[in-house]
Amino acid sequence: MNAPVVIDRRTVLAGAGALIVSFSLRRALAQQPKPDQGPKLPGSLARSPYLDSWIRIDADGTITVFTGKVELGQGFKTAFRQIAAEELDVDFDALNVVTADTKLTANEGYTSGSHSMQDSGTAIQHAAAQARALLVAEAAKRFELPAETLRTENAAVSAPDGRRLTYRELVAGDLLHVQAQSTSNLKDPAAFRVMGHKVPRVDIPAKVTGGAAYVQDMRLPGMVHARVVRPPSYGAQLTECDTAAVEKMPGVVKIVRDGNFLAVVAEKEFPAVKAMNALAAAAKWKESAKLPKQDDLTRVLTGLPSQDSTIFERSDPSATGAKTLEASYSRPYQSHGSIGPSCAVAQLVDGAMTVWTHTQGVYPDRQGIAEMLSMPPASVRLIHVEGSGCYGHNGADDAAADAALIARAIPGRPVRVQWMREQEHAWEPYGPAMVTKLKASLDANGKIADWSFAVWSNTHSMRPGGAGALLAAQHMAQSFAVPAPKPLPLPEGGGDRNAIPIYTFPNAHVVHHFIPAMPLRVSAMRALGAYHNVFSIESFMDELAALAGADPVQFRLDHLGDKRGREVIEKAAQGFGWTRGQTAPLNRGYGFAFARYKNLAAYCAIASEVEINRETGRARLVRAVAAVDAGQVVNPDGLANQIEGAIVQSTSWTLYETVSFDETRITSIDWQTYPILRFNAVPERIDVHIINRPGQPFLGSGETGQGPAAASLANAIANATGKRLRDLPLSRKRIKDAIDA
């Protein structure tokens, strides 16, 4: 699987300037593990084991770090550079980072699931450390000194006698074209100069000065602008479209029609928009009314056929419950709602297609686009360029496919496609609606004796691989069918992500009802099922604590054995000033929640204070205090930024957001019909306490805040109003109705 990638890369390397080949060094240094033998390599080295897939030192001394992951605004470009600078002993500013590009970087699949630090960060850390070891060994040979006596600093190796060789002088053609070993001589965290320290993000200067920072900002020579006319609803058929008048509009280059795929190309952007509007008015569609009832989603979802599996079972007959509680929670479909509609640029030159895209996965998206175009994947290159934040699988891949399909129709010319706001809102794959049903009993001591959890959900990933995942491929005349959905496997899971409680209960039973039928287009949205499952579990823990007459924080600690989890809970409670028996001021409430994302990534606890307007039902987050343990911290400010953002975004999801639809069409198609949080609802303050774990593995943290933030809010609202709300969003109307009930 890696072979073609390596060959591509080698071609590129050869073009970058040939260097001396050092066969002897390779024999001397590397006890190479054979494939499928020996211990697993760290992080993504397991998939792409060659060091020069990750670190390259050119003849001119340029040092480049390669990652198959993409920058989505999480700050990876900076964090990866910190890691490489640290382990290579190179100045931070002397490094470049190249992100996902099917011609240049390793295949790391998708940038998703809070995996980037664990997968790519770990690979870069080990590759950098092993590259440094190879450079030191080469210097030792030339100095005729033992390697242990040498020091590395500022991209050079120096000997005690003052002799010094730079990495540029040491590196030989394929010095780094060796397979990684399973263990590395990593630096002692106590000696870190760059990692663990606050480093300004490398992408921010361009973003605050109007530099070209996004795919939306690309302007290639001869570039044309395209707009797509999307069907008005799922499954709509284009019955008639008189394009003659539109073709004559000024600046229109071409109309592309392929089945139900309709697009217009113009020399300039606004004429393309105008032509799109004219084309949309000319197009006649046959639609069908087959969407479910939006106000009855719980019954709709639990009534659909499901594949049921017990995913966790624990039994201790000696523990029996005295008091029992049951509750059901629900979440609507929700939008990623990127501020910038999806965009891509594509160009077909001499039978080779290049697509610049903000996809989260250049390799899988290439596979889908190549299949759609009936081209060999080797003739299709996808290059990641930043877009607006995506928070999961939004329209990015579809826009890339749109651009490629249109570019095929006008060979040679680069085609830029940007979606309109209403297209992004109506056609992006949503975060799936979900239902959970919980039941638990307390024993005589007020501890949970048995716990039952059931979740109903669609899949949480319909990402490409095949062409069938792409709208353009679904709409073209020789259409590709949407692939059969599959549940994402545990331990990470999809709809059942975080469904298994982290707490220790003597009896526990967890069932995943996987629903294959997808009435609305769905896919991955930040935290997947963990958002709703943690909302459910952590709301229910508060309900049980109330039943037990226990403090919610203490109640959690009483059921949690995980030491790092306990420390995170204690830190957040302490930072908030949480006290047993506390009473919030009038119309205010305090709430707490905790989770470890996927039960294997970063830990996060959040305490919240809300204020309720009893007249209007409006809930406002006043302040939030979070504690997070993400293992070894690379860029503390970047981590804090992620957690702050998670709290604000999850507050928006939790208080306001619902995708709306009638029997035929999606009706939430802009910010008026899909309102999100604005500045009037921004809290007074958010504090993030980071528990650093020097030398411990990186734990993905990009999604860990979503669930705890939601439940913490819900618990604070319950604390303020005395009423428990179990259906998301916790809207003004629902709060008002609960208060008035």
Added chain:
Amino acid sequence: MMTLKVNGRDHQVDADPDTPLLYVLRDDIKLNAAKFGCGLGQCGSCTVIVDGRAVLSCVTPVVLLGGKQVTTLEGLGTVAEPAPIQRAFMEEQAAQCGYCIAGMMMRAQALLLRNPKPTDAQIRAELEPNLCRCGTHMRILRAVHRAARLMDTADASSVTDRSVP
């Protein structure tokens, strides 16, 4: 053909009169900062300053802008020579994806030009039309406060909008 004054320079623009300013800035004048977000005036990512006031360029036809001064984020400063508001956003690391940030900064800049010492409540009220999806709001607020302080202490030449003579 009309003349449009952007960031202190005259540009001859060949666009239909109903073309929104945003498309002229991006497509004709090749500027990056003002972003297409909604085309409906709902999100603020296209915000620029026209004669000192924040304007949603995606719903402002270019025909209305004859004789007016248009300022985009590019007109405030550069990476090497950042304006106070740009320095403040860098120092506060006030961006995640950053797509909304140029619009945020221009609206904040317009506020600071007419009210150099805004209260927190005034900043929040001013930024109400602008959406951020990453949840960077706390940092944006801190950055605007910082920009106000920087402008207060900076020398006068870097305080004013350089593009306006």
